[in-house]
Amino acid sequence: MPVNPATLLAVLLYGWYSILPTVTWAAPGLQPGHLTCEYVQNPFLDVHKPRLSWTLTSPRRNERQTAYELLVSETLADINRPRGTVWQSGKVLSGQNLHIDYAGPPLKPFTRYYWRVRVYDAGGQASAWSPPAWFETAMLQPADWQAQWIGDGSKQFARDEDFYQPDPMPLFRRVFSPRKKVASARLYISGLGYYEAYLNGQKVGDHVLDPGWTTYRKQVQYVVYDITPQIRPGQNVAGIMLGNGWYNPLPLRLFGRFNLRDVQQTGRPCVKAQIRLHYTDGSTELIATDESWQTAPGPVMRNNVYLGEAYDARREPASWTTPNTNPTGWKPAVRTEGPSGELSVQMQPPIRVTKVLKPVRMTEPKPGVFLFDMGQNFAGVARIRVQGPAGTQINLRYGEDIHPDGTLNYLTTVAGQIKEIWNLKGGPGAPKTAWQEDHYTLKGEGLETWSPRFTFHGFRYVEVTGWPGGKPTLESVDGLRMNADLPDNGEFACSNEMLTRLNEVIKWTFLSNVFSVQSDCPGREKMGYGADIVTTSEAFIYNFDMANFYRKSVRDYRNDQQADGGITEIAPYTGIADRGLGGESGPLGWQLAFPYVQKQLYDFYGDRRIIEDNYEAFARQIAFLRSKADRNLFHWDISDHEALDPRPEAFSASVFYLHHVQLAVVFAGILGKTADSTEYAKLAETVRKAIVRQYLVPKTGRFDNGTQSAQALALWYGISPEKEASFQALADEIDRHNGHISAGIFGTKMLFDVMRRQDRNDLAYRVANQRDFPGWGYMLSKGATTLWETWAYPDNAPSQNHPMFGSISEWFYRSLLGINAAAPGFARIQIKPQPTGDLTWAKGSYHSVRGPIGSNWKREGERFTLQVSIPANTTAEIWIPAMPGTTITESGKPVSSVPGLRPLRQENGYAVFESGSGTYTFNSALQE
Secondary structure, three states: OOOOHHHHHHHHHHOHHHHOOOOOOOOOOOEEEEEEEOOEOOOEEOOOOOEEEEEEEOOOOOOOOOEEEEEEEOOHHHHHOOOOOOEEOOOEOOOOOOOEEOOOOOOOOOOEEEEEEEEEOOOOOEOOOOOOEEEEEOOOOHHHOOOOOEEOOOOOOOOHHHHHOOOOOEEEEEEEOOOOOEEEEEEEEEEEOEEEEEEOOEEOOOOOOEOOOOOOOOEEEEEEEEOHHHOOOOOEEEEEEEEOOOOOOOOOEEOOOEEHHHOOOOOOOEEEEEEEEEEOOOOEEEEEOOOOOEEEEOOEEEEEOOOEEEEEHHHOOOOOOOOOOOOOOOEEOEEOOOOOOEEEEOOOOOEEEEEEEOOOEEEEEEOOEEEEEEEEEEEEEEEEEEOOOOOOEEEEEEEOEEOOOOOEEOHHHOHHHOOHHHOOOOOOOOOOOOOOEEEEEOOOOOOEEEOOOOOOEEEEEEEEEOOOOOOOOHHHEEEEEEEEOOOEOEEEEEOOHHHHHHHHHHHHHHHOOEOOOEOOOOOOOOOOEHHHHHHHHHHHHHHEOOHHHHHHHHHHHHHOOOOOOOOOOEOOOOOOOOOOOOOOOOOHHHHOHHHHHHHHHHHHHOOOHHHHHHHHHHHHHHHHHHHHOEOOEOOOOOOOOOOOOOOOHHHHHHHHHHHHHHHHHHHHHHOOOHHHHHHHHHHHHHHHHHHHHHHEEOOOOEEOOOOHHHHHHHHHOOOOOOHHHHHHHHHHHHHHOOOOOOOOHHHHHHHHHHHHHOOOHHHHHHHHOOOOOOOHHHHHHOOOOOOOOOOOOOOOOOOOOOOHHHHHHHHHHHHHOOEEEOOHHHOEEEEOOOOOOOOOEEEEEEEEOOEEEEEEEEEEOOEEEEEEEEOOOOEEEEEEEOOOOOOOEEOOEEHHHOOOOEEEEEEOOEEEEEEOOEEEEEEEEOOO
16 A cells, blocks of 8 residues: 555554554644543543543644544554444534543443544544543442451540540551462552552552542542552562541641531541452452451551641561561451442542752751751641661751741641630640641661651741751751642743742642642641632633542532532531531632532533532522522621721622522523523522612712722622723722722732723733732732732731632733633633733743643734634634734734634724634734
């Protein structure tokens, strides 16, 4: 068969196995790539009908998909032919490349399925088949689990004070020998609260702090590892080390009141795991946790997510996970009840050590007290390298700041504000001040390297005491940054160095607060507050791939939905229900997280299923809120948290209620529930009228107390019948504060969004660019490397690592770069940069679910250049700043002569064009 150039290119791209059985190939054009299943490349999962997605690339402009074909097989050989022995979709006339439901025969558990796709372009030409991808099923039914929950048989403490005593964490061990030649091996494991697994002396995987925190009475996550390379012929040894995590918390009264043990399902550390050996002859063998496993106390003497970890290296059992050893002092494990929640595969990105920081300086503020400055606030732990006599105890204490005398300031990270100086007590046995502290006791065998396993801290500074034999050096301590390993999806920079630096500070802050929940801070509370998510979710999504992380957040809120339909303030729920609506429900602005995150998953990722799966729960929430409304209004809420002006509490409560109902209208419409949509729309209009009647000061545009918070809320929700006057009132409030922000976490997000929508980026930039108090520039001028909880400098109570005011990063992408979705999942894109102030350039990109979107602009005199990149299979509306009547060129040619560019209109200083995919470079004049 003669080989033409297109075939030769396919060989180079995909290998001979892809083309030999195929006789017809397209010239290079539209090609599928980045194949994902449930947002993950090559995942392990327990979904019965997983969704398949791909992105599309092409060197040509205006490319779109008109049809696709999917093949699914159980063997790599079949998919390489290519043959779909499990499912062949046939040629489907559709431009959809996201969330294609698997529609073949029911999937089998413990099976790897290979798949690939080819697509057809606008001319009907087929692409090459994509490289193969796979997904592998885990347990699809509860009966697929053969393992039992096991523990060490220890009894739970009866008195609160006993929880603070040494409590060696259990180790588990099992020796096994494969009976035949192993084709593949998997470990399925859930160890609560946290675990580390070992096989033949090596740690399994690179995750830390697994599994993610959930409401254990409803859901428990497990992780799947491919351990085939670690299995050896003959004797193998599996080992498991457990930690308390969130399953066995201390009875610590956070803020003197809230005991996690009162509301969470808790228990002694336990594990459920099974190793599945698949032999080359097709048979299988299971090594599952039961009484045949051995257990012994380990070297982790104390561990808690807030207070830290104590480790005694002298208690490490020698070679306990090494084959051909027989350590003494082990006893049979004991079956235990374990948590009651449904076991499900952990799909959110795992927590890993994502960066190693080196200290920038070491000081000795007091004799024998050594303070290491990591140069950056972050979340994680310290790692030490030390040599000294057995029994020497090294103490590590953490903080975000230092006092004027150079000593450690730990006050901003004290757990639940339990401080002796405040006389706020944590309950019987609790420390007088609940600072973050780790302890390591040396075994005295040469150079020892250690870092905690079952805790994490928020810190910049590490105080070290007890160091043997003189002084440590800068090489003695590292900082291990830990966070959910979120793919980095956004890039932003501009000519204003402060804003560029601010975005990096925001990203450090965000990564400090993603330990399987999006937390408020990594030190004091570590909890998933709803309002923090509402105000920053878009900013998070522009910077990171949050699809599976936020899907877990939605599940967390649903897991803790109350019997009356109310949603909790925090999920997983910890007992805090400040300014809620009775029972355990949270305040309205915090309850909003449950539907709001669903809307972001739909807008950014085109995820309809998340709305469908949670619609019944949301309808119950709406019914609950309706039952609590007072003549369609509400009168209390936490409101615009951390605002400098008085908060419009009752007004904000009512508009948050309106937001819930508006989302109900949208969700019912998406799902085609016409009657529900009509009913909710009538309710939304009734609520809107009630709010306007109650809170608008007629003929002034002012709502409630007329603060930045109140005006931003009114404009963002679009409720004002006096829109121009309401906007002017907001502008006047900004002037009254000399161009500074005075709003809190909701008002700040909404203010910048309102300015973007109103084409008043001059006002937004004025606020963003302030260098003195209050503002982001002030934080940076004071040395902040992560965002503060408050506009004022926090040195004794509020956190210095809080994501709430990071909502401004959304403005960087939406306004300065101008990247916005004009249809769910970025099927249609709006590029509308809003140059302003003294900015001369901005550049960046957002890696959408359909592919990367780029925006890069610069101003040189009165000339404006804009380069944009639009993914294949999408269309865009591109707004080019230009004076009416001026010549606009694209790649040096008049736009009128460029195929695929269609002029739409001139509006507010922009020339607006419609385009297909491709990279475009526009040049225009800003003045005549």
